[in-house]
Amino acid sequence: MAGDRMRTAQPGHPADPSTPAAHLPVLFAEVLDGLRVVPEGRYLDGTFGRGGHARGVLERLGPGGRLLLMDKDPEAIAVAEAGFGSDPRVSIRRGSFTGMAHWDEARDLDGILLDLGVSSPQLDVAERGFSFGKDGPLDMRMDPDSGESAAQWLARADEREIADVLWIYGEEKQSRRIARAIVAARAQEPLTRTAQLANLIGSVVPRGKDRSNPATRSFQAIRIHINRELADLEAGLDAALAALRPGGRLAVISFHSLEDRMVKQFIARHSKAPPANRRLPEASVFVPVLAALGGAIRAGEEELQVNVRARSAVLRVAEKLDGQGGRVA
Structure with missing residues (x-):
């Protein structure tokens, strides 16, 4: 970290x-x-x-x-x-x-x-894949030479595992709905970009009263999981x-x-x-x-x-x- x-x-x-x-x-x-x-x-x-x-x-x-x-x-x-x-x-x-x-x-x-x-530098560089506000490779690894990327994990994890990660690490109330959408979307094409994932989450989760991006909690949860934080x-x-x-x-x-x-x-x-x-x-x-x-x-x-x-x-x-x-x- x-x-x-x-x-x-x-x-x-x-x-x-x-x-x-x-x-x-x-x-x-x-x-x-x-x-x-x-x-x-x-x-x-x-x-x-x-x-x-x-x-x-x-x-x-x-x-x-x-x-x-x-x-x-x-x-x-x-x-x-x-x-x-x-x-x-x-x-x-x-x-x-x-x-x-x-x-x-x-x-x-x-x-x-x-x-x-x-x-901040990790968030601000789109190529690191941490930010839902900047399109880049869906990576999220703090050490890019170790472990699997977020894209690799999302390509292999089953729906329940994805939902559990979003709920436990992101306290995302819509975790099951998002996980279901991810599994359905990846059957059509691989999820490889941050904008892809952010837009997908935004399409199934309405923006909250605080106007925060619907992808906020999910990106946080996936990052914590990928890096074993x-x-x-x-x-x-x-x-x-x-x-x-x-x-x-x-x-x-x-x-x-x-x-x-x-x-x-x-x-x-x-x-x-x-x-x-x-x-x-x-x-x-x-x-x-x-x-x-x-x-x-x-x-x-x-x-x-x-x-x-x-x-x-x-x-x-x-x-x-x-x-x-x-x-x-």
Whole structure:
């Protein structure tokens, strides 16, 4: 996953001086505050995107600091190499953040950022196949060199599987009707373009009262399924907890209710004792390993005015404890 949902940089905000129209990602200041970047710290950005958050972390690091960058997307890695590859404080690795467990440098980290979902550059480039508003190949893979595309999956999946994906990952109420239409349409010609799929969905699902595109939920659901986003998130959260040192911070930005629920439950599971059950034998003493630092953090009105994509962003931050349930001084 690669998650820079960009917004135009405002005066006074750090940004890339090499670009005339600099941008910052969603919740930029809130992320940096949550990570509590220290000059000699070690940090990992597991979803580099286009480097907005990473640049902010690097600006706060001293000569002894370390920044590790990961992304599935080869285009994101190319941007990372071009913009950060010459900095001796930076290491770059292509792959899912689930792979941090196999990266020797990703140990005893002071902070980890996971900015989930699809990035603005991915949405804006029609050839990536993420957007129902731009016609392009029906792909949707964050790593175009791995797995099957959305077109390949829609060509082989049966009606029930398609309906289940649309309902579970998109909460699409018309999932069965859409799945039925997809199966009927592909019998006439293959679904290979985003406009084909968007128009097909629009022909069987009326536009809602909020005037959003009828294909919104379906495209989201298919993307999540194709990229195994929820499975990766589950594995990535476990890997992040193991990679943090005591006192290290985990910051996760999600844009989907299922993702946010997983993050919230993960933090709660490691920070709060499970409720007691008088019918069961007394459990061993619970020792928390995480502390939630506040609740859900959302974009403010100023940010929402310049970036509509920030409206669904939720940031949660947690700190790893010292092994005895206490915070590191």
